[in-house]
Amino acid sequence: MSPEQTSLLQGTLDLLILKSLRAGEMHGLGISRRIQQLTGGTFVVKPGSLFPALHRMEEEGWIAAFWGESENNRRAKYYRMSKAGQKQLEAETKRWSRISLAIGQALEAS
């Protein structure tokens, strides 16, 4: 029953976070849930992975944070993608395409 989840590849988390935020601003756990949904349950990002990544990306200038209130009246930190984040998303998407293509073609070989 448990949706056999794979531990994610290093370097993939940022991509998924940015992609999630493209839909609009969101708080941490919301992002986590969205990733799980976007990947059909394959990737489950736990707090210990998520928050360090968010902080790193904020420092990097790809996302901006502000305090707000969640749907459940709880103090929550919301994140919004910046213009630099948009560029980063494009860059990482390209990177993923290249990687995915390369490995795919390696695996298809005789």
Next chain:
Amino acid sequence: MSPEQTSLLQGTLDLLILKSLRAGEMHGLGISRRIQQLTGGTFVVKPGSLFPALHRMEEEGWIAAFWGESENNRRAKYYRMSKAGQKQLEAETKRWSRISLAIGQALEAS
């Protein structure tokens, strides 16, 4: 001019090494060259990454090593995939499919 090479994702190296060895036994640098060829120059595995991985995989029992002589009359350590390695290759291939699919579908989403 330089064939813009991407640094590889963690967990991908083993897969590429095993895939290379499916074609037959090969020595270290040979594997490195084969990976570069299989991926169309996208991945370049340097010695500092390759040898630790080979040693690890040998310890794991996925590959077996023996000394031989290269095409250029040089002392070279050859590697051959074991039965366990074959199984590992299948497992990692499946893993890759799952990951690739999940991320692909996440990126396609609106």
Next chain:
DNA sequence: AGTCTCCTATCGGCGTTCTATACGAATACT
């Protein structure tokens, strides 16, 4: 009052890859 869920946070550890460096041996060069 106590427990549960929601939400954020950090720390220590771990495995993997990268950079840099090294060294022996065979071939090529002059």
Next chain:
DNA sequence: AGTATTCGTATAGAACGCCGATAGGAGACT
């Protein structure tokens, strides 16, 4: 003959980025 270059293996050290464990505050429900 002496030097340089290529081939092939090897390791140490650092960076990187995810993971498990743990913590704690704050609202909601009983």
